[in-house]
Amino acid sequence: MTKPAPNNTTTPHPDSLKSARKWWLAAGPVLFLALFFSSTTAQLSSTATMWLRRTATTLATALSSASLFVSTVVHAPGSVGAYVDPAVLDACPGYVTRKVTQTRGGSEIRIELGIPPNSTGCAVFGPDIQNLVLVATYETPTRLHVKITDADKQRYEVPEDVFPRPKSSFIAPRSSQLKFTYTTSPDPFALTISRASTNEVLFTTAGFPLIYEDQYLRIKTSLPPGANIYGLGEHSHTFRLDADNGGKGLTRTLWSRDSFGIPLDSNLYGNHPVYYDHRPTGTHGVFLLNSNGMDIKFNRTTEGGGGGGGGGETLEYNVIGGVLDFYFLAGSESEPVEVAKQYAVLSGYAAEVPYWSFGFHQCRFGYKSAYQHFLLSSLSLSLSIVFFFF
Numbered sequence: 001m002t003k004p005a006p007n008n009t010t011t012p013h014p015d016s017l018k019s020a021r022k023w024w025l026a027a028g029p030v031l032f033l034a035l036f037f038s039s040t041t042a043q044l045s046s047t048a049t050m051w052l053r054r055t056a057t058t059l060a061t062a063l064s065s066a067s068l069f070v071s072t073v074v075h076a077p078g079s080v081g082a083y084v085d086p087a088v089l090d091a092c093p094g095y096v097t098r099k100v101t102q103t104r105g106g107s108e109i110r111i112e113l114g115i116p117p118n119s120t121g122c123a124v125f126g127p128d129i130q131n132l133v134l135v136a137t138y139e140t141p142t143r144l145h146v147k148i149t150d151a152d153k154q155r156y157e158v159p160e161d162v163f164p165r166p167k168s169s170f171i172a173p174r175s176s177q178l179k180f181t182y183t184t185s186p187d188p189f190a191l192t193i194s195r196a197s198t199n200e201v202l203f204t205t206a207g208f209p210l211i212y213e214d215q216y217l218r219i220k221t222s223l224p225p226g227a228n229i230y231g232l233g234e235h236s237h238t239f240r241l242d243a244d245n246g247g248k249g250l251t252r253t254l255w256s257r258d259s260f261g262i263p264l265d266s267n268l269y270g271n272h273p274v275y276y277d278h279r280p281t282g283t284h285g286v287f288l289l290n291s292n293g294m295d296i297k298f299n300r301t302t303e304g305g306g307g308g309g310g311g312g313e314t315l316e317y318n319v320i321g322g323v324l325d326f327y328f329l330a331g332s333e334s335e336p337v338e339v340a341k342q343y344a345v346l347s348g349y350a351a352e353v354p355y356w357s358f359g360f361h362q363c364r365f366g367y368k369s370a371y372q373h374f375l376l377s378s379l380s381l382s383l384s385i386v387f388f389f390f
Contacts, residue, residue: 090220096115096188097189107173108137110133111182112131129212138171138178144328176196192205217319217321218318226244229275231276234272243298243315244298249300283335283336283338287329288317296315297314299314300314
């Protein structure tokens with residue numbers, strides 16, 4: 001398949017680079033003053049301190065973001081800052097299957113993938129990685145592990161001491177509640193995860209080519225119409241993520257930020273790239289073990305979504321680095337809570353904390369004066385006493 005030319009990318013003009021340098025020279029002193037005020041406000045009154053601190057933080061954040069943008073445009077002309085039509089990405093050649101090896105009685109499947117012959121790949125944000133290896137492992141009756149990495153060079157992964165992996169285990173495919181299938185032809189390569197008892201498709205890349213570049217990874221799956229997706233926190237969107245969103249789609253950005261005031265429809269402090277898909281036929285989960293920044297996009301399609309039907313939605317991962325390390329959780333056909341239990345086994349249980357540490361916690365940054373803090377603290381103490389006695 002021939003990839004349409006990405007004619008909507010932009011290259012900065014030399015004059016714009018000169019303007020960017022002049023802008024930065026002018027903004028530098030402002031940033032210095034902002035940092036100066038932020039370090040000396042401890043000597044001022046509490047009200048003035050709060051106002052100056054917020055102002056300095058806002059200025060520093062804005063200037064830092066602007067400088068990052070200028071630096072990005074200057075050092076990566078022709079690719080960064082450009083909008084790319086999703087149709088261009090969907091028309092990329094993807095990868096082809098070169099060799100398939102099964103070990104441990106079919107419990108582990110190793111697939112070598114490569115760029116199609118006489119093709120340069122997608123090359124939308126840099127050259128495509130030429131050779132990939134996919135390893136699918138049936139680990140437990142309810143968990144299937146699929147990992148796609150660079151076959152020739154090691155890439156960053158979440159360290160073991162940060163996220164301990166479950167102990168290696170293998171089961172026979174016939175004992176699993178999930179089923180892994182793949183295509184060798186026609187091109188491009190596609191994978192599908194389905195429920196073994198019903199053959200219902202839970203995750204499939206059919207029709208959507210895999211893109212694997214040094215700083216851009218894209219994998220896309222179909223969803224059934226009106227999909228009920230939960231998770232992908234931490235965010236201030238609705239509890240159920242509306243994939244259609246009035247025809248506008250939805251983008252969940254996983255990028256930690258200090259979210260003072262909890263802005264609506266925004267990414268917040270933490271990142272949890274796991275979602276639960278609740279269907280009339282059951283509830284399953286998908287976890288991507290990747291700590292790089294990413295956009296997870298939901299869009300409506302006019303084609304059939306996974307799980308059957310006419311028009312449906314799609315879920316698309318856009319990741320800026322690392323590897324594609326997926327854990328698929330079978331959940332249950334009747335008990336939605338089972339998928340949460342399975343994820344807890346994978347991610348580890350929360351640490352037990354002392355009973356006395358539970359309670360009403362407050363943050364001092366929300367108060368404008370010590371007096372206001374005293375009033376609310378007194379109110380909290382009074383309520384605690386009331387609840388204790390009654």
